Amino acid sequence: MSLLTMKSSLFFALILTATTASAVDFKTQIAPIFRNKCYACHSVTKKVKGKLALDDDKLPEQIGAGKNIIPGQGAKSTMYVNCTLPNDDADVMPPEGKNKLTDAELATFKAWIDEGASLTGGGAAPAPAPAAMPAAAGGVMKWTNTEGKTIEAEFMGLQGDGVLLKIPSTGVTHILPLSKLSAESQAQAKAATK
Numbered sequence: 001m002s003l004l005t006m007k008s009s010l011f012f013a014l015i016l017t018a019t020t021a022s023a024v025d026f027k028t029q030i031a032p033i034f035r036n037k038c039y040a041c042h043s044v045t046k047k048v049k050g051k052l053a054l055d056d057d058k059l060p061e062q063i064g065a066g067k068n069i070i071p072g073q074g075a076k077s078t079m080y081v082n083c084t085l086p087n088d089d090a091d092v093m094p095p096e097g098k099n100k101l102t103d104a105e106l107a108t109f110k111a112w113i114d115e116g117a118s119l120t121g122g123g124a125a126p127a128p129a130p131a132a133m134p135a136a137a138g139g140v141m142k143w144t145n146t147e148g149k150t151i152e153a154e155f156m157g158l159q160g161d162g163v164l165l166k167i168p169s170t171g172v173t174h175i176l177p178l179s180k181l182s183a184e185s186q187a188q189a190k191a192a193t194k
């Protein structure tokens, strides 16, 4: 893949992330984890260890580049990473791995950060995968990537292992590797080529 192609597909992946509602809802899915597993030591209503309060109104202080929660980068966010450490690691949270997050909670936590760590958004169900549509010549179709984000774009053809998609609002065509699309969207691209 050329560097230019790589750049545009990266850009495109960002668009896919930025334009869709997040699927993890802070209030119903993340706040309860903090309440049950962290508040004992990180809440203004109880104790504030490590100068870290995870109350809803204190959380914005933790979110941002270089902070404990880096929107879009779960795997690089200290808050998440510390929760995944082995029980004997000095930095594991909760300490000594007591009342540790379950695998499901960790996955939800990471997904929430990956989706932008929104305190207000979310709650929207992931967009249903579009059914494979016949080639509506020049028509705008829904495309879903492997992470379940959906955008609307015009199918412009296949190029090697990439699919050319034009964003109606900008008129710019992007190349997205087919492998980054859901199985349904890959099928849709192949069907549209015929």
Ligand code: HEC
Pocket (backbone or CB within 6 Å): 034, 037, 038, 039, 040, 041, 042, 049, 050, 051, 052, 068, 078, 079, 082, 083, 093, 094, 095, 101
């Ligand atoms: C039993 C008490 C306790 C619980 C429960 C606990 N923590 Fe902590 N946490 C601490 C202490 C004490 C520190 C300070 C450690 C230090 O500075 O060496 C700390 C520090 C941290 C830090 C580093 C803060 C910074 O900016 O330096 C993070 C991040 C963190 N905790 C996240 C969490 C999360 C997320 C949870 C819930 C899943 C949690 N903690 C649960 C006691 C706790």
